[in-house]
Amino acid sequence: MSFSAAQFKQQFPLFSQPENRELVYLDNAATTQKPAVVIDAVRDFYLHSNANTHRSSHRLARRATEMVERVRNQAATFLNAGSVREIIFTRGATEGLNLLASSLTEGLAAGDEIVLSTAEHHANLVPWQMAARRHNLTIRYVPDEKGIPQFARLPEVLSPRTRIVSVTAGSNALGFRSDLELLRRMLRGRDLRWIVDAAQLAAHQLVDVQAIGCDFLVCSAHKFYGPTGIGLLYGREQWLQQMPPWQGGGEMIADVDLQSSHYAELPHKFEAGTSSLAAIAGLGACIEFLQQQDRVAMAAHEQGLLKSLHGQMAQLPGIELLSHGENNLGILAFSDSRFAPVDLMHWLDGKDIAVRVGHHCAQPLVRASGHSATLRASLAAYNTQEDVDRFVSAVAEFVQQLDSEKSAAVSEELAITDGWQADDFSALDLDALRSRRGWQERYRLLMQWSKSIAAKPAIRLPENTVKGCESSAWLAHQALHGKHYFALDSDSRVVKGLGAFLLLQLNGKSAEEIRQTDLESVFRELEFEKHLSPSRSNGFYALMQRVNELLGSVA
Ligand code: PMP
Numbered sequence: 189m190s191f192s193a194a195q196f197k198q199q200f201p202l203f204s205q206p207e208n209r210e211l212v213y214l215d216n217a218a219t220t221q222k223p224a225v226v227i228d229a230v231r232d233f234y235l236h237s238n239a240n241t242h243r244s245s246h247r248l249a250r251r252a253t254e255m256v257e258r259v260r261n262q263a264a265t266f267l268n269a270g271s272v273r274e275i276i277f278t279r280g281a282t283e284g285l286n287l288l289a290s291s292l293t294e295g296l297a298a299g300d301e302i303v304l305s306t307a308e309h310h311a312n313l314v315p316w317q318m319a320a321r322r323h324n325l326t327i328r329y330v331p332d333e334k335g336i337p338q339f340a341r342l343p344e345v346l347s348p349r350t351r352i353v354s355v356t357a358g359s360n361a362l363g364f365r366s367d368l369e370l371l372r373r374m375l376r377g378r379d380l381r382w383i384v385d386a387a388q389l390a391a392h393q394l395v396d397v398q399a400i401g402c403d404f405l406v407c408s409a410h411k412f413y414g415p416t417g418i419g420l421l422y423g424r425e426q427w428l429q430q431m432p433p434w435q436g437g438g439e440m441i442a443d444v445d446l447q448s449s450h451y452a453e454l455p456h457k458f459e460a461g462t463s464s465l466a467a468i469a470g471l472g473a474c475i476e477f478l479q480q481q482d483r484v485a486m487a488a489h490e491q492g493l494l495k496s497l498h499g500q501m502a503q504l505p506g507i508e509l510l511s512h513g514e515n516n517l518g519i520l521a522f523s524d525s526r527f528a529p530v531d532l533m534h535w536l537d538g539k540d541i542a543v544r545v546g547h548h549c550a551q552p553l554v555r556a557s558g559h560s561a562t563l564r565a566s567l568a569a570y571n572t573q574e575d576v577d578r579f580v581s582a583v584a585e586f587v588q589q590l591d592s593e594k595s596a597a598v599s600e601e602l603a604i605t606d607g608w609q610a611d612d613f614s615a616l617d618l619d620a621l622r623s624r625r626g627w628q629e630r631y632r633l634l635m636q637w638s639k640s641i642a643a644k645p646a647i648r649l650p651e652n653t654v655k656g657c658e659s660s661a662w663l664a665h666q667a668l669h670g671k672h673y674f675a676l677d678s679d680s681r682v683v684k685g686l687g688a689f690l691l692l693q694l695n696g697k698s699a700e701e702i703r704q705t706d707l708e709s710v711f712r713e714l715e716f717e718k719h720l721s722p723s724r725s726n727g728f729y730a731l732m733q734r735v736n737e738l739l740g741s742v743a
Contacts, residue, residue: 189482191489196481197570199223212541212575217360217388217519217548217566219410222470229473230415233466240462242439252465259472260455266475267405267422268396273454274428277463280419281387282311284406287421287434287458288354288383289315294432296351298324303345303353305330305337306556309360310549312385316354330355335556339367342374354383358392361550361564362511362557363519365389372401381427387411391568392490392517394483397422409467413568414474418467421458428454435460486569490518493567493576500580504587510557518567527590529563535586541579588614594696606666607646610673613692616640618710621689627719637692638684644677656730658723659683663731665738671696674735686716686728690735699739707732 197203200221203211213221233255239248241256256277263275278284293302302316306329320327328345330337337355346353353375358365368384375382383404386395391412397405404427408419423431433440433451437460443450451457497520498513510521523529533545543565547554554562565579592614603609616637624630647664654661659680666673673695676687693710694702711717717725 189485191482191485191569193489193570193572196486197572199225199477200570201227203570210540212539212571212578214565214567214571214575214579215542215544216391216568216571217363217411217517217564218544219416220391220413220568221570222415223413223474223477225473225477226414226470230466230470233469237469238465241465242456255472256463256465256468259468259475262472262475263420266395266478267420268398269422270398271425274422274425276421276423276428276455276458277468278406278419278421279417279464280408280410281309281385281406282408282419284404284419284421285311285354285383285385286315288404288406288423289319290434291431291458292352292381293319293323293325296323296325299326299349300351301326301328301347301349303328303330303342303350303355305339305355305366306332306335307337307359307361307364307550307553308354308356309385309387310551311387312354312356312383313552316352325351332556334558335553336362336364337366339370339374342371346374346378346380350378350380352381352383354385356385356387357389358386358517359550359553360388360519361548361553361562362521363388363516363566364512365515365517368400368402376401388517393487403427409471409474412474413477415464415467415470417464418471425454428458433457433460437461439463481569490567490569490571493571493573494518494520496573497565497567497576497580500576501583504580504584506587507583510559510562520565521562523557523559523562524587526587529561532563532583532586536579536582539578539582541582543579601668606664608644608664608675609642610675610695611640611642611688611691613640613688613695616688616692618689618692621714627715630714631719634685634689635681637688638681640688641676641678641684644675647675647677654727654730654734656733657683657727659727661687661727661731663687663734663738665735670698672699672702672739674738676731680727682720682724683727683731686724687731690728690731694735702735702739 201224202208202221237248237251237255239252241249241253260272260275264272269275302320302325304313304316304327316327330339331341331344332338355366357368381403384400384402386405386407389395390407403424405422410416440452440457440460441449442452494516495513501507501509501520506524506526508523510523511519529545533543536543543563545563546561548564592612621630621633624633647662652662652664654663659678661678661683664675674691676691678684693705693707711728
């Protein structure tokens with residue numbers, strides 16, 4: 189088998205709706221789109237099988253009951269559980285974790301310990317905090333570096349009082365995978381319950397609870413192309429048998445009298461009330477759909493996009509990447525001190541590129557990375573290289589526009605105070621000059637750059653004259669908000685081209701930054717000195733000297 193993202197995407201009707209033809213959907217860690225088979229299964233349930241289960245025995249009720257138990261069977265295979273009694277239908281990962289936090293802590297003694305990681309989703313933090321408060325338990329955290337758990341150091345926080353270890357299989361904020369094999373080895377043989385939050389993992393790889401070796405695992409169908417409102421809780425049968433039910437109500441009882449009740453057998457003991465029946469039907473179709481895919485090729489496709497995404501974003505200056513392209517479930521997270529992530533999110537939204545901004549319900553982790561919010565782009569298998577490229581170029585355009593807006597604003601301010609405007613070099617790219625093959629090509633680009641130096645009669649004053657330059661050249665200077673701006677004018681195109689090369693690297697920097705800029709090396713690296721006539725090279729050095737003099741006079 190193999191995998192084609194284009195063919196896969198065709199199975200998701202949302203993308204072929206007229207209003208969504210240009211949509212780049214990169215918010216998959218929040219929820220994925222649904223294939224036609226899932227949408228049809230939900231609709232078909234209401235058309236052909238809608239009745240409540242168990243409680244009645246007419247034809248439709250029987251049909252609905254059979255459907256639920258058939259999907260439970262499918263789910264047991266999907267997770268490789270030992271039996272259907274180990275599969276509990278929940279509303280999602282959050283409900284699964286609340287169930288565990290409530291039921292597993294009942295009967296624990298004050299001072300017993302729960303170990304979590306700093307990278308957990310709030311769904312795997314808050315329920316434990318609530319339970320800890322109720323039973324006087326202690327929560328300890330796996331040692332971390334900037335919020336990223338160092339699972340190799342887990343034994344440092346394990347103690348004879350540790351009763352529960354509940355950790356994510358992969359971060360929804362930064363994408364990194366947890367080393368489940370390492371966890372298994374460290375937790376083996378200990379008298380505690382190990383819970384894995386696989387909410388993010390399940391979309392990206394096959395989940396095998398027996399191979400993982402955990403006691404419990406939770407996931408949400410909507411994260412792996414299934415409907416909202418339905419999730420799975422896997423639990424080892426021996427532990428589920430011992431645990432008290434979480435919620436009480438219909439369906440979870442065998443017998444009720446006025447003072448007490450007897451509970452139903454597994455798994456129904458944990459399924460109080462009417463389940464999300466249509467969503468269960470959709471989940472069944474979703475599992476079947478996934479089983480028809482080449483999951484290995486699908487994951488390889490996602491990983492290829494993820495590497496491209498990280499590789500391209502790393503090229504954009506000023507962007508602080510918080511995620512890595514390796515060992516990652518499919519998430520790019522970044523920040524940038526030049527703008528608020530929400531502004532970029534709106535810009536992307538304007539181009540119909542959907543991403544998410546915020547703390548991603550993992551506040552402790554995002555805060556530890558030094559931010560209150562990040563921008564997250566998360567992948568699914570229907571994403572394509574074109575999606576990645578459109579996203580990256582939209583971000584690049586936003587950043588470039590921001591820079592030129594900034595320089596335009598500064599220019600205006602300069603114009604008011606000194607009668608001249610700093611030239612706008614935002615369209616010039618030093619790397620473009622570097623990558624030109626051969627001197628002729630580079631010279632041609634330099635001549636184009638000369639056009640970015642506008643005529644400035646206001647600075648053609650004796651005190652601005654650059655001495656040592658063969659042609660007439662004037663350089664004016666101004667400091668604004670601790671940054672330095674220079675304006676050049678000259679009769680010569682070559683001097684203007686060299687001036688653009690020089691000022692591109694200087695304007696808007698502090699004096700210290702300018703002093704640290706090694707212009708001479710760049711000048712030589714680009715072979716200007718070798719190919720320009722000595723008088724032209726000297727002109728460049730004369731400009732540099734004038735820059736240093738002007739800076740010296742303000743130091
Ligand atoms: N854990 C993780 C790692 C998640 O990413 C999410 C959802 N973002 C959850 C738990 C909670 O899932 P749900 O909202 O579907 O209950």
